[in-house]
Amino acid sequence: MKKIIVSIFLLLAVFRGESSALERFAIISTEEMQQLVAMRAAGKTDFVLVNCLDEMIFRDAFIPGSINIPLGKLGRLSQRLGRDKSRLIITYCMGYR
């Protein structure tokens, strides 16, 4: 019984740690992304689309209207996100592995 209680406490501790470490963000599907890009092009919505791939990969191909902030360079390039902290920001990388 003691072992079970200890195990439950350990599990709770692990999951509590994970939930604080893992942030929850809304996920956008390809269809939604396509609609958002079209709506922005028509001036019906506004957001910052952030490509977080290496610059070399970005220069090869990117979703229209993206800005490039490679992972690890956010500190140096954060001004590209603008000053409005409530503006919608959508991030993407290469995708499913």
Add this chain to the structure above:
Amino acid sequence: MAVAVKKLGFTNIKIYNGGLKDWIKNGLEVKSIDPLPSVPVRFINNIELLKKMEENQQHGCPSVPGENILTIIDFRSSLQLAEKRGGDQYRIKTGCRTITAMLDDFLHNHELVNLVPRSGLVVTVSETGNRDQFLIRYLHSQGYDNVVGLRYGMRGWLKADYPVERITTEQHR
């Protein structure tokens, strides 16, 4: 990335999980600034690389200019991230030459590009083998046709329990 952006104080963040791969797969429009050449990208398995390293190391893996036998380009981003945290990392243990640099370090950097030998086999090593095609295609645009990627990258090498050596942050500068 989203977590890092949130830490800057931004409150409305979403993730397009499908990413560039899914966007292209769906035939949607992409833009390009400097497209890389579409060339066949070749990969080597980790067992093949291990064999080549062992063969060459028997002869001390000579790296005389113009006579390079085997060179490794380790361009894992995780090396840079580890450096920031001050932690150590592991790389493939080899007596052959290893060039350590980030992918973007090669962009318009003739000095670095010229460190890559034009003879012998050059093997690129990334985290999982996903980004190798870009470095290989970029080097091809610079006249290199002797570059191949390591299939499944360092993850595959570690999984196979092949030889590695610890590197400190000082060593990969």
